[in-house]
Every structure is written in structure tokens, then in C-alpha cells.
Amino acid sequence: MTKPTPADAWTQMKSGNERFVDGVPAHPRQDVERRTEIAVAQTPAAALFGCSDSRLAAEIIFDLGLGDLFVVRNAGQVISSSVIGSLEYAVAVLQVPLIVVLRHDECGAVRAAVDSQGPNAPLLPAHIKSLVSEIVPAVRAVGVTAEDGTIDIEHLDVDLVGRTHLRDTVAALLAGSELISEAVAAGTLAIVGADYHLADGRVEADVVLGDVA
Known part of the structure; x- marks a missing residue:
């Protein structure tokens, strides 16, 4: 099988999202045969790093199937060493040609970061505060x-x-991973930072590094 290019992978994801938006998902590669086929190995076409929000189910909103996406998620899609390590594994071992970083509107982690910088800011549990603190620079850049x-x-x-x-x-992903930044520079990997709109289900590219045309 020919290895997909970054453009191939992004085109597949965009097409699946269009089906999802239109309400005509194909639910591909979700049957018993597919489950059996990938039991011994995985060859995902892309990696996705997104928010843990329950409304952001990656394979559903891109109308993909088992084994199609290597997915990493945490609240607010906050970069950490475990996230970078997971994405490096996807690039170096699984050889994905595309990483999609996906945020969404009405994000609770972003809202918490905003509220933490206002007067009478609520007291947050330590681990939530640590996560939210990574979003605070964006609050201060805008506010x-x-x-x-x-x-x-x-x-x-x-x-x-x-x-x-x-x-x-x-x-931060590029700065934190020489492996990933070198793959982007070599043209074997692209990164798309994308926005997901909860109300209509549409995904739109916001920032693109590499060739996905």
C-alpha cells in the first residue's frame, strides 16, 4: 500500500468531516472484518491531539474508522512531555504524515483559564490549576x-x-520536539491547527505547517 502524503491524510479527514456535517456519515472501517484486520498492527493515516471534551469524539466528527487515527487528548489540548512523546511515537514509529491539533469553541478549560485571571478568581484544585496555567498566556495576550x-x-x-x-x-509542539520539527522541515509531515464548531460540527483549518494542498 502506498504511504499517504500529508495532503492525502488531510483530504480524507476533510471529506469525512463534510459527511458528518451533512448528516450522511459512512461509518467506514467499523465492522468485524476491520477489527480483525488491525488486531496485529496499526497503520493510522494521521495523529490527532485534541481536547478531552466529550463533544469532540475524533473518529465520529471526521467519520473515520478503527485504526484510522492515533488520538491523544487532554483538557484544553495542553502540551506536555507525555503528549509530545505520544506524538513523536506516531511520527517516528507509526510514520503518520499528519498531525491535527484540534480545539473547539465553548471550551471549559479555556473558560477556567479566563476566570482565573479576573477579580474574585475561583480557587482551583492543584492539578486543574496546573493545567489551566498553560492557557493563561493566551488570556493575557488577548485581554x-x-x-x-x-x-x-x-x-x-x-x-x-x-x-x-x-x-x-x-x-510549543514544534519547539518541544526536534523530531517533529525536522519532519515538517523535510516535508514528510504536516501539522494542521484546526477549529471545531460544536453547533454545526464543522472543522476549519486555522494554521497549517507543511503542504496539505
Whole structure:
């Protein structure tokens, strides 16, 4: 089988998302035969790093099947050493040609990061605070800081915070992994940072590194 190019992988994902948006999913490669076929090995066409939100079920929104996606998720799609290691495994061992970093609107982690920077900020449990702190730079990049160091969260564009955090995440992935950045430079890997719209189910590319045309 010919190895898919980054453009092949992105085209497959876009086509599946269009079917999902139109309400005519094909539910490909989800039968007993497919389960048996991939029991001994996996050859996903792409890796996806996205938010853990229950409304962001990757294989469903891209209308893909078993073994099609190598998926890594955490709340707010926050870069960590385990995320980078997992994606490096997808690139180096599974040889995926595409990484999709997927954010969505109405993200609870982004909302928590915004609220943490306003006056009367809620006290967060330690591990949630640690995760949310990785999104705070996007809040401060977008918001207006008051004299007391807080952000005017009432007039803040929360969706812009989410999009800014998406771009920061893609940049952090490149900066944190020489293996991944070298694969992008060599043209064997592309990265697409994309926005998912909960209401209509549509995925739109926001930032693209590499050739997916």
C-alpha cells in the first residue's frame, strides 16, 4: 500500500468531516472484518491531539474508522512531555504524515483559564490549576490588564483566547520536539491547527505547517 502524503491524510479527514456535517456519515472501517484486520498492527493515516471534551469524539466528527487515527487528548489540548512523546511515537514509529491539533469553541478549560485571571478568581484544585496555567498566556495576550493585575474578563473575546491558545500549542509542539520539527522541515509531515464548531460540527483549518494542498 502506498504511504499517504500529508495532503492525502488531510483530504480524507476533510471529506469525512463534510459527511458528518451533512448528516450522511459512512461509518467506514467499523465492522468485524476491520477489527480483525488491525488486531496485529496499526497503520493510522494521521495523529490527532485534541481536547478531552466529550463533544469532540475524533473518529465520529471526521467519520473515520478503527485504526484510522492515533488520538491523544487532554483538557484544553495542553502540551506536555507525555503528549509530545505520544506524538513523536506516531511520527517516528507509526510514520503518520499528519498531525491535527484540534480545539473547539465553548471550551471549559479555556473558560477556567479566563476566570482565573479576573477579580474574585475561583480557587482551583492543584492539578486543574496546573493545567489551566498553560492557557493563561493566551488570556493575557488577548485581554486588557488592569492596575491590580487582573483581566477585564467581562469584555474578553473568549473564542479568540481559544484560537490564540491553539496557535501557542502548535508552536510549543514544534519547539518541544526536534523530531517533529525536522519532519515538517523535510516535508514528510504536516501539522494542521484546526477549529471545531460544536453547533454545526464543522472543522476549519486555522494554521497549517507543511503542504496539505
